[in-house]
Amino acid sequence: MAATSRGTTPVPPDVRPRLTVLSGPSGVGKSTVVAHMRKEHPEVWLSVSATTRKPRPGEKHGVHYFFVSDEEMDKLIANSELLEWAEFAGNRYGTPRGAVLERLEAGEPVLLEIDLQGARLVRESMSEAQLVFLAPPSWDELVRRLTGRGTEAPEVIERRLAAAKIELAAEAEFDTTLVNTSVEDVARELLALMKVV
Ligand SMILES: Nc1ncnc2c1ncn2[C@@H]1O[C@H](COP(=O)(O)OP(=O)(O)OP(=O)(O)O)[C@@H](O)[C@H]1O
Ligand SMILES: Nc1nc2c(ncn2[C@@H]2O[C@H](COP(=O)(O)O)[C@@H](O)[C@H]2O)c(=O)[nH]1
Numbered sequence: 001m002a003a004t005s006r007g008t009t010p011v012p013p014d015v016r017p018r019l020t021v022l023s024g025p026s027g028v029g030k031s032t033v034v035a036h037m038r039k040e041h042p043e044v045w046l047s048v049s050a051t052t053r054k055p056r057p058g059e060k061h062g063v064h065y066f067f068v069s070d071e072e073m074d075k076l077i078a079n080s081e082l083l084e085w086a087e088f089a090g091n092r093y094g095t096p097r098g099a100v101l102e103r104l105e106a107g108e109p110v111l112l113e114i115d116l117q118g119a120r121l122v123r124e125s126m127s128e129a130q131l132v133f134l135a136p137p138s139w140d141e142l143v144r145r146l147t148g149r150g151t152e153a154p155e156v157i158e159r160r161l162a163a164a165k166i167e168l169a170a171e172a173e174f175d176t177t178l179v180n181t182s183v184e185d186v187a188r189e190l191l192a193l194m195k196v197v
Helices: 030-040 070-078 097-105 116-125 139-149 154-169 183-193
Strands: 019-023 082-088 091-096 110-113 130-135 176-179
Touching (some): 019 116, 019 183, 030 110, 030 183, 070 091, 082 116, 091 116, 097 110
Parallel strands (some): 019 130, 130 176
Antiparallel strands (some): 082 091
8 A cells, every 4th residue: 555545444446436535634635635636537526515614715606615604504404405514613514415416326436525523424324435534744734734824813723723633533433544745645545545547
């Protein structure tokens, strides 16, 4: 196995994991890795989540997230339109169920980029999903990345780092861990796990 992965549960070669969940602490580099991977492999379908978080500069409705009000999120939840949802650092996030099921039905490789609580819920409802944990090379590097991104106020960074401690402690619940030392290496390993290459 490649140098950046640990704790892999082998997937039989003839079984193509149809749904992959990528989780890991805020700022570890999930979006960066996924964007890099999809530049070369746009056939990997990434679910666009709904969130009550306000858009960051440059984020587009329908591309990065569906930015919804609290009332709209309440309705999505009440109408069972979300495959899973969770509250994370003061905002709610959820995976639209219909689009994911359609893509899985079509046999496409489907990727969810969601938090630990969401990953646990997906595992409960879709046992065939493979769960991948993206870990930072070190705690200090995680803090550097999250702070260096410059998108969150200091108190939000504190909340996200508190959540990160819980997420890091749950690494063993995942099928595979990839350590994000190199975006290129992790993107390649994720593609291999998804059996896209
Ligand atoms: N391998 C890496 N080496 C150095 N910097 C990295 C690496 N991967 C990502 N980064 C940087 O770390 C910061 C956080 O990355 P990113 O926004 O992708 O994290 P994330 O896990 O998607 O965060 P969140 O869960 O908060 O959305 C970005 O500034 C990104 O450029
Ligand atoms: N449970 C879910 N978590 C999600 C979903 N979409 C994103 N996320 C996770 O939330 C945090 C914060 O994201 P940010 O964009 O505000 O930095 C991060 O861990 C995401 O992976 C979702 O649909 N469900």
